[in-house]
Amino acid sequence: MNNQPSTNPVISIHNLDHYFGQGELRKQVLFDINLEINRGEIVLMTGPSGSGKTTLLTLVSGLRSAQSGSLKILGKELCGASQDELVKARRNNGYIFQAHNLHRSLTAIQNVQMGLEVHGKYTQLEMRDRAAAMLEHVCLGDRLDYYPDNLSGGQKQRVAIARALVSHPAIVLADEPTAALDSKSGRDVVNLMQKLAREQGSTILLVTHDNRILDVADRIVHLEDGKLVNNSLSEIRRDKPTSLPKLSH
Amino acid sequence: MFKTLKNRTPLGFLQLKHDKARLLTAISGIAFADILIFMQLGFLNALMDSSILMHRNLKADLVLMNPQALNWTEMSTFPRRRLYQAKDIPGVASADALYINSIKWKNPQTHQKTSVMVVGMNLDNPAFDMPEVNQNLDKIKLPDTFLFDRASRGEYAKAIESYEQGQTVTTEIETRTITVGGLFTLGASFGADATLISSDQNFLRLFSKKQPGTVSLGLIELQPDADATQVKQALNSYFSDLKDVRVMTVEEFIDMEQSYWATNRPVGIVFGFGTVIGFIVGVVIVYQVLSTDVNDHMAEYATFKAMGYRNSYLLGIVFEEAIILAFCGFIPGVLVSLGFYSLARKATALPIYITLLRAVGVFIATLLMCAVSGAIATRKLQSADPADIF
Numbered sequence: 001m002n003n004q005p006s007t008n009p010v011i012s013i014h015n016l017d018h019y020f021g022q023g024e025l026r027k028q029v030l031f032d033i034n035l036e037i038n039r040g041e042i043v044l045m046t047g048p049s050g051s052g053k054t055t056l057l058t059l060v061s062g063l064r065s066a067q068s069g070s071l072k073i074l075g076k077e078l079c080g081a082s083q084d085e086l087v088k089a090r091r092n093n094g095y096i097f098q099a100h101n102l103h104r105s106l107t108a109i110q111n112v113q114m115g116l117e118v119h120g121k122y123t124q125l126e127m128r129d130r131a132a133a134m135l136e137h138v139c140l141g142d143r144l145d146y147y148p149d150n151l152s153g154g155q156k157q158r159v160a161i162a163r164a165l166v167s168h169p170a171i172v173l174a175d176e177p178t179a180a181l182d183s184k185s186g187r188d189v190v191n192l193m194q195k196l197a198r199e200q201g202s203t204i205l206l207v208t209h210d211n212r213i214l215d216v217a218d219r220i221v222h223l224e225d226g227k228l229v230n231n232s233l234s235e236i237r238r239d240k241p242t243s244l245p246k247l248s249h
Numbered sequence: 250m251f252k253t254l255k256n257r258t259p260l261g262f263l264q265l266k267h268d269k270a271r272l273l274t275a276i277s278g279i280a281f282a283d284i285l286i287f288m289q290l291g292f293l294n295a296l297m298d299s300s301i302l303m304h305r306n307l308k309a310d311l312v313l314m315n316p317q318a319l320n321w322t323e324m325s326t327f328p329r330r331r332l333y334q335a336k337d338i339p340g341v342a343s344a345d346a347l348y349i350n351s352i353k354w355k356n357p358q359t360h361q362k363t364s365v366m367v368v369g370m371n372l373d374n375p376a377f378d379m380p381e382v383n384q385n386l387d388k389i390k391l392p393d394t395f396l397f398d399r400a401s402r403g404e405y406a407k408a409i410e411s412y413e414q415g416q417t418v419t420t421e422i423e424t425r426t427i428t429v430g431g432l433f434t435l436g437a438s439f440g441a442d443a444t445l446i447s448s449d450q451n452f453l454r455l456f457s458k459k460q461p462g463t464v465s466l467g468l469i470e471l472q473p474d475a476d477a478t479q480v481k482q483a484l485n486s487y488f489s490d491l492k493d494v495r496v497m498t499v500e501e502f503i504d505m506e507q508s509y510w511a512t513n514r515p516v517g518i519v520f521g522f523g524t525v526i527g528f529i530v531g532v533v534i535v536y537q538v539l540s541t542d543v544n545d546h547m548a549e550y551a552t553f554k555a556m557g558y559r560n561s562y563l564l565g566i567v568f569e570e571a572i573i574l575a576f577c578g579f580i581p582g583v584l585v586s587l588g589f590y591s592l593a594r595k596a597t598a599l600p601i602y603i604t605l606l607r608a609v610g611v612f613i614a615t616l617l618m619c620a621v622s623g624a625i626a627t628r629k630l631q632s633a634d635p636a637d638i639f
Contacts, residue, residue, distance in 0.1 A: 063555055063636040090635075091557035101552040103260075105267035110258060117258060118557045147267075 008075070010171060010203045011037040011060060016069035016079075018055060018226075029055050030226045033069070039170075042194060042204040042216060047223035053207045054175060056223065060205060061173050062089040074170055091118055094164030094202070096174040096193070100156040102148040108135060108159045109144040115163040134166040135159070138192055154185030158192065165196050172197055174206040178213060190216050261569030264542065272577075275538040279578025279615060280585065282531025286611055287586035287603065288593070289523035294607070295599035296517060299438035300510050302600075303368075304503045306377045306435075310477050311484070312502050313344075313467030316495045320509045322366065322440040324349050326463035327494045335467065338483050340475030345371045346464035348452040351441065357420040357429065358408040366441040367395075369452020376468055381433035382446055388430035389447045393454065397429045400436040401443035402598040422455055437598040439516055467494075528618055535574060535622035539567060543629050555635035564627050571623035575615045582615070583608060 018030035029052045037043050047053050058064045059071060059078075065086060066079040073089055081089070094115070102111045112131035116122050122130070135144055138158040148156050157177060164172060172193065178186030190213040197204050206217075214220060222229050265272045303321055313335065315325035332344040348369035353362045370376035372390060375383050381396075388394055399409050409432065412418045418429040435444055453461055471480055477498055484496045497505065511517040543550070550563050583603070590601050 058636045061555065087557055087559055090555060093557075095552070095555050097552070099548070101548055103546070103549045103552075105260070105264040106258070110263070113258060114553065115556065118553075 008039075009036040009072075010039050010041075010074060011035065011205065012070070012072040013060075014070040016059070016066060016071055018052075018059060018064075018067055020055075028226065030059075033228055035221060035228060037203055037205060039203055040198075040201055042197065042218045043206070044214060044217040044220045045205065045207045045223060046209070046214075046220060051223045052226040053223050057173055057175055057205065057207055060171075061093050061095065062086040091167075092170050094167070094169035094172045096157075096160055096164050096172065096177045098176040098179045100148070100153075100160040100180075102156055102159055102163070104148055107145045107147055108140060108151065108162075111148070111159055112162045112166050115166045119167060131162070131166055134162040137196065138162045152185075154181055154188060157181060157185070157189050161189065161192055161196070165193075165200065165202070168200045169202060172202050172204045172206075174204065174208075176208055176210070177206070178208065178210045183212060186210060186213065257565075259569065261566045262573055264546065264566070265570055265573055268542075271538060271542065275535065275574050276578045276581065278534030278538065279531055279574055279619070280582040282527050282534060282618065283579055283582025283611060283615055284586050284589065285527030285530060286524055286614060287582065287607075288589060289520050289527055290607055290611070291586075291590055291593065291601045291603070292599070293511075293517065293520035293524065294604075295597075295601045296439050296510050296520065297507050298600045299436055300440060300506050301503045302435050302438060303377075303444075304499060304506060306379050307468060307499055308376060308378045308470070309468035309499055310471045311469040311481055312497050312499060313469065313484075313494050314465070314497070314502075315493065319513075320440060320506050321349065321438075322351060324465040326465055327467070329462045329464050331488065331491075331494045332464070332467050334487065335469060335484060338480060338487060340471050340480040340483070341469055342472045342475075343374055343468075343470045345374050345376065345468045346449065347376050347466040347468055348449055348456075348459070349465040350452075350456055350459070352422055352455060354422045354427075354445075355420045356403060356405070356408075357418050358406075359404050360420075363403060363442065365401075365443040365445055367452055367455060368444065368446045369449040370446070372448045374470075377446070379433055379435075381431070385431035385433075389451060391428075391430065393425055393427045393451060394430035395427055395445040395447040395451065396431040396433050398435045398437075398444040398446075399432045400434050400598055402437035403442055405443070425455065427455075436600055439510065439514075439599075528614060531615070531618040532622050535571065535619050536625050538574070539570060539622055539626035540629060542570065543567060543626050547629075550630060551635045560630065563630050567623045567627045567630065568620065571619035572616065575612075575619040579612050579615045582611075 013033050013035040016030060016033040017028060019026050019028050021027050033056065045053050045056070055064070059066050060073065062073070062078055065081060069079060071078045074092055076089060078086065078089060103114070106114070109128065109131045112134055113127045116127045116130060132141070132144060135141055138161055140155060140158055140162070143151060143155065148159070151159065157180070174193065177193070178189055181189060193204065194216045300321065313327065313331060315327045317325045329346055332346060335341055335344045349366065351364055351366050354365045355361070356363050372386050375386060377383070385396055389396060399405070408418050408429070412429055412432065419426055421427070433446065437443065449461070453459060471477060481496050481498065488494050488496070511521070553563065554560075587603060590603060593599070594601050
C-alpha cells in the first residue's frame with residue numbers, strides 16, 4: 001500500500017460541506033469531508049445510494065462549484081472558483097461514466113479524439129495517431145471506424161476509457177464504470193483502467209457498488225449520510241464480505 | 250484561432266450525416282419554406298414590375314396628372330389647357346396628351362366580353378419607346394385600328410396566330426367594329442389583363458362621351474440642356490394656384506404606382522404577409538429539427554462539458570448544423586421554385602422571374618432563418634448540466 005502521506009497530494013479536501021436547494025429547502029448533503037489522495041493512488045469510494053458519493057465526485061471534478069471548506073486539485077483551489085477556472089480544471093481529468101456517453105454520430109476513433117481536441121494543442125494528424133494508439137491499447141485496434149451502435153457494452157466502455165485516458169490526465173474519475181457490464185467485461189475494464197493509470201502515473205478516484213472490483217484499490221473510503229466514516233481497506237472488506245455465498249454450504 | 254478551427258471535428262456535419270431521416274426532414278422543411286418565400290416574393294415583384302411596364306416605356310421626362318390620380322388604371326383627368334400652358338415654361342420641348350381608360354371588348358377568339366385597357370396617343374409625337382409600336386404608327390392612323398399586346402392575359406393565342414398568318418382580326422367594342430392592326434409585347438399586370446394602343450382620335454371615337462379636352466396623363470419632354478428638377482419646380486409654381494394638376498418625374502410616377510400596389514391594395518399586403526409567414530414557417534421547422542437534435546444529444550453534450558469543452562463549442566455545433574441546413578435546403582428550394590415560376594408565368598402572363606438579387610436575398614433570409622432557430626435551440630444547451638450525468 002502506498003498510503004504514506006505525501007507533501008503534495010493531488011486531491012486535497014478539507015472541511016468540505018455541501019448543500020443542495022435554497023432557503024427552507026436547503027439540505028446539507030456533505031458534512032465536513034476531509035480526504036487527501038496522493039499521486040498514483042487508486043482510491044475506491046463506496047457507500048449506499050444517496051450517501052453523497054456522486055456529489056463528492058462532481059465537486060472534485062469541477063462539475064459543481066464547491067461552497068465551503070477547501071478543495072484543492074493539483075494545488076488549485078476550486079472552492080469559490082470562477083466558471084472559467086472550473087472549465088479549465090475539468091481538462092486535467094479523465095472521466096468514465098456509468099453509461100459510456102459516447103457520441104453516437106462519431107466513430108470510436110473520433111470519440112477518442114474528442115478527448116484530445118479539448119486541449120487545442122494537437123493537429124488533426126497527431127490526434128488521429130494518438131487516438132489510434134490508445135484504442136490499440138484497449139484492444140480495439142480493429143474497431144477504429146465502428147460507430148458505438150455497432151460495439152458491445154464492454155467495447156463501448158473501453159472506448160470511453162480510451163477517451164478518458166488518451167490525453168494522459170493527472171486524475172481519472174469514474175462513476176460506477178462497471179455497473180452496466182457483465183462480470184467479465186467489468187473485470188476487464190477495471191484491470192485496464194488500473195494498468196493504464198499505472199503506466200501514466202494517473203490518480204484514480206472510483207465510485208462503485210461493485211464488490212468484485214474492490215481488490216484493485218490502494219485504499220477504500222466509505223461515505224455514509226454525507227460523512228466519510230472509514231478510511232481503511234480492511235474495515236470495508238469486513239463490511240462487505242465477498243465470500244458470503246460459500247458460508248451457506 | 251484558425252488552427253483550432255482547422256483541427257476541429259466537424260461535429261455538426263457528422264451529427265446531421267448520422268441521422269439521415271432527420272436531415273431529410275430538415276432539408277425538405279427548409280426547401281418548403283424557401284419555395285413559399287420565393288412564390289410570395291415572385292408574385293409581389295410581379296405585381297410591382299407589371300404595374301409599371303407602361304411607365305418604363307414612356308418617352309417623357311416629366312408627367313402631369315390629376316392630383317386625385319391613384320394608378321395607371323385609375324388616372325382621373327385634367328384639362329388639356331394645362332399642357333399648352335406648360336409649353337410656356339422655359340426648358341419644355343413638348344407637352345402631349347395621353348388618354349388612358351378601360352373598356353369591355355369582345356375577345357376576338359372567344360367572343361366573350363372582357364376588360365381591356367385602351368391607350369390613345371398623339372401620333373406626331375409617339376408616347377412610348379417601343380419599336381414595335383412606333384413601326385406601326387401608319388396602321389393606327391387608320392380609323393378604328395388598334396395595336397394589341399400579344400403578352401396579354403387571357404385566351405388570345407389563336408387570334409394572335411391568325412393575325413400573324415396575315416388574316417384580318419376584327420372584333421367589337423360596344424357598337425364599333427375595330428381591327429387589330431399590329432402586335433407589340435408588353436405583358437399583363439394586376440390592374441389590366443390586356444392593352445390596346447392607338448391614336449388619340451381612335452381613343453376618342455371609342456369613348457364618345459369623353460371630351461378631348463380632358464386628358465389622363467400629360468407627357469412633357471425637356472430640351473436637351475434643361476434641368477428636370479428646375480423645370481419641375483417652375484411648373485409646380487406656375488400651377489400652384491390650380492388644384493387640378495400635379496407634376497412628377499417619371500421615376501416619381503413609378504414610385505407612386507408601386508407604393509399604391511404595395512400598400513393600398515390587399516394583394517400587395519397579402520404577398521408581403523405571405524413572405525413573412527414563409528420565413529416563420531422556416532424558423533419553426535428548423536427550430537423543431539435542431540431542438541430535437543439538441544435534446545437527443547444532451548447526454549453527449551453534457552459529457553463534452555464535463556471533459557472541459559466550453560458552452561461556445563457546443564453552440565458552434567448547433568450553428569454549424571444550422572448553416573449546413575441552410576445550404577442544403579436552399580438548393581432544392583431554388584430548383585423547385587424555378588419550376589413553379591415557369592408554371593406561374595404561363596398561367597398568369599405575369600413577369601415572374603428569379604433574379605440574382607432575389608436568390609441572394611432569399612439565401613440570406615434562409616441563413617437568418619436557420620441562425621434564429623439555432624439561437625433559440627441553443628438555449629436548451631445551457632441546461633446541459635454536466636453534474637447531472639454522473
